[in-house]
Amino acid sequence: MDNLLAEDGEVLAGVESKTWAQLSMFEHVERGLRRNPHGPAVVCLMEQSISIQNLLCSKNQSRAQPASGIKEIHPRSSAIEGNSTSFTLTYTQLHHTALRIATGLLAVGVQPNTTMIMLIPNGAEYAILLWTCILLRITYVNLDPSLLDMSSSAALKQMLQMARPQLVVAPDTCSGKMIDIAISELGLPQPVRICLSDSVLSSTGWKSFVAVAAHANSQRLLEDESLGLAARHHNPNRINSIMFTSGTSGMPKGCPQTVAAMSYALHSQEWLIDPDSGAAKYALMQAHNSRGIAPAQTLQTWRAGGAVVFTGQSFSVPDAIKAIDLVGASFLVLTPPMVHEFAIELAKISLDLSCVRRIQIGGDAVTKEVLIKCAALFPQAQVCVNQGMTEGPGVFTWPFLGTRPETTPFIGGQICPVGVVAPGAKIRLQSIAHEGIVRISELRELHISCPSIIKSYLGGRSADMFYNDTEGGWFNTRDMAMIDENGLVFIMGRRKDMIQRAGVMIAPAIIESCISTLIRSQAIVVPVPHPVLGAQPIAVVESFTNVSVEQVKQHVCTAIGDEYALGGVVCLKQLGLARFPVNATHKIIKSELQEAVLKYWK
Known part of the structure; x- marks a missing residue:
């Protein structure tokens, strides 16, 4: 760790390190292709469309292996009732199919270095299109298919206006009508329009996935070397992708990430999904492809020569058990x-968990109770905390893969670190009052400078979150964090979620961990206004089955001090909720919970 020093020689909470050479996106995934050409690259555990079978079985597919296709799988335990099916693509099949699609796209007028919007479900088609984008250096913009609903027409128009795509992919022509209407009303140039369904009328102007591949059959198929040579050309400043934030803090914001940024992230995160530990073998990818984590994890898995396992369109514990x-x-x-x-x-249930080699926990501040519970559930897995942002992954690395979770240093005895600053990245902890960089172990706002971080949001939104100084470009995460003398960084939560009581800042995560240790289940803390103190913390628990309100309040004061004293404790039933509200990435939506608490507290 290279520490930045103040003029008086005191160590400050600014950290930086070194970096690696950059590669093109194709050079990253080509590693997996070369490492494991006949091994699985994609495994889908949900029903696949007939069109994907037609694509793989269409004529002139002789260059690829025969498709693995759909096969029946017998459960190993009673956890899954009945038999299931899986659909598998090997690396060779994936690459050759993407070559056909790439050649077909060129034949219908799509040019390299243009922009594509995808509004499609997870599955084999998504994987093929992602690999195709890498081959043709197409900027991919992955959006939630729910934007094709009539109720989302305004949001869809906004996305189309910002991205101005030359290629659009939708599930079918019926849902694609919303694209047609939006393009017409916006007066945008007509993009090439492709749908996954085989049932396409020529009068609609849409082309099926299979029809695009057929254009490659009617052309002289470009040699692998020709497309591969172009794909290996490294243009670090090209926009590789535009992913949108979840929107939990307002309207989703577009994050244009360059090839250099994603290349850095793949290098920085290679410890996470690697072939040597076995973690990459069957890497479960549950987030929908419109979430920033999805393409990043997919590319990371392919880089290691592993299989990306799809189970559906969102995070699901039952589906994870199935996988x-x-x-x-x-x-x-x-x-x-x-x-x-x-x-x-x-x-x-009784389930053999020995296959699970590594687990990443993230999304919210991770507590000691959660880390230890996860390690106990999966005793043969390495459990790590990994902080990621749509604005740029790979800022931190986890230094405790080979140690027991109980030995991990915890701030306040409760909160896990997110790791140490990755080579090539820098952080600083900034006082909210703009008093400059602060001393180690003080809770302040986290600012990041890293090759993976975007330079600005699409359209210049929230420009105040980005700035430049003599140390380079910085991104204000609006997370509250601290750093210890060993360079471990602890993110305590969003600035907007901090509780200011009588002028003292309280991190809800510390109280949440303390309560969870007592009740052995989820607890969330939100602020409610107080006429004298300004605000006070209120805890929300699942139920009072094994504990009382007074027991919870007393436990908090005894375990972590009176300064964290609760103003009250309520359960979900009292709030009229059956479960904690979560978003598409399974993060708890604290704003909804706080609204319910405020309504109840009146």
């Missing part, structure tokens, strides 16, 4: 609420 049982999922991404749900579900 463990049916294919031996080796890598999982969990949020703290999912860890608690796993504990409940695994108590009901």
Whole structure:
């Protein structure tokens, strides 16, 4: 760790390190192709469309292996009732199919270095299109298919206006009508329009996935070397992708990430999904492809020569259990609420978990109780905390893969670190009052300078979150964090979620961890206004089955001090809720919970 020093020689909470050489996107995934050409690159555990079978079985597909296609899988345990099916693509099949699609796209007028919007579900078609984008250096913009609903027409128009795509992919022509209407009303140039369904009328102007591949059959198929040579050309400043934030803090913001930025992230995160540990073998990818984590994890898995396992369109503990049982999922991404749900579900069944080699926990501040519980549930897996942002992953690395979770340093005895600053990245902890960089172990706002971080949001939105100084370009995460003398960084939560009581800042995560240790289940703390103190923390628990309000309040004061004293404790039933509200990435939506608490507290 290279520490920045103040003029008086005191160590400040600014950290930086070194970096690696950059590669093109194709050079990254080509590593997996070369490492494991006949091994699985994509495994889908949900029903696949007939069109994907038609694509793989269409004529002149002789260059690829015969498609693995759909096969029946027998469950290993009673966790899954009945037999299931899987759909598998090997690396060779994926690459050759993407070559056909790329050639077909060129034949219908799509040019390299243009922009494509995808509004499609997870599955084989998504994987093929992502690989195709890499071959043609097309900027991919992945959006939630729900934007094709009539109620989302305004949001869809906004996305189209910002991205101005030359290529659009939708599930079918019916949902694609919303694209047609929006393009017409905006007066945008007509893009090439492709749908996954085979049922396409020529009068609609849309082309099917299979029809695009057929254009390659009617042309002289470009040699692998020709497309591959162009794909290996490294243009670090090209926009590789535009992903949108979840929008929990307002309207989703577009994050244009360059090839250099994603290349850095893939280098920085190679410790996470690697072939040597076995983590990459069957890496479960549950987030929908419109979420920033999805393409990043997909590319990371392919770089390691592993299989990306799809189970559906969102995070789901039952689907994760299915993936463990049916294919031996080796890598999982969990949020703290999912860890608690796993504990409940695994108590009901007998399931061999030895296949799980590594688990990433993230999404919210991770507590000691969650880390230790996860390690106990998966005793043969390495459990790590990994902080990621749509604005740029790979800022931190986890230094405790080879150690027991109980030995991890915890701030306040409760909160896990997110790791140490990755080579090439820098952080600083900035006083909210703009008093400059602060001393180690003080809770302040986290600012990041990293090759993976975007320079601005699409359209210049929230420009105040980005700035430049003599140290380079910086991004204000609006997370509150601290750093210890060993360079470990602790993110305590969003600035907007901090509780200011009588002028003292309280991190809800510390109280949440303390309560969870007592009740062995999820607890969330939100602020409510107080006429004298300004605000006070209120805890929300699932139920009072094994504990009383007074027991919870007393435990907090005894364990972590009177300065964290609760103003009250309520359960979900009292708020009229059946479960904690979560978003598409399974993060708890604290704003909704706070609204329910305020309504109840009046």
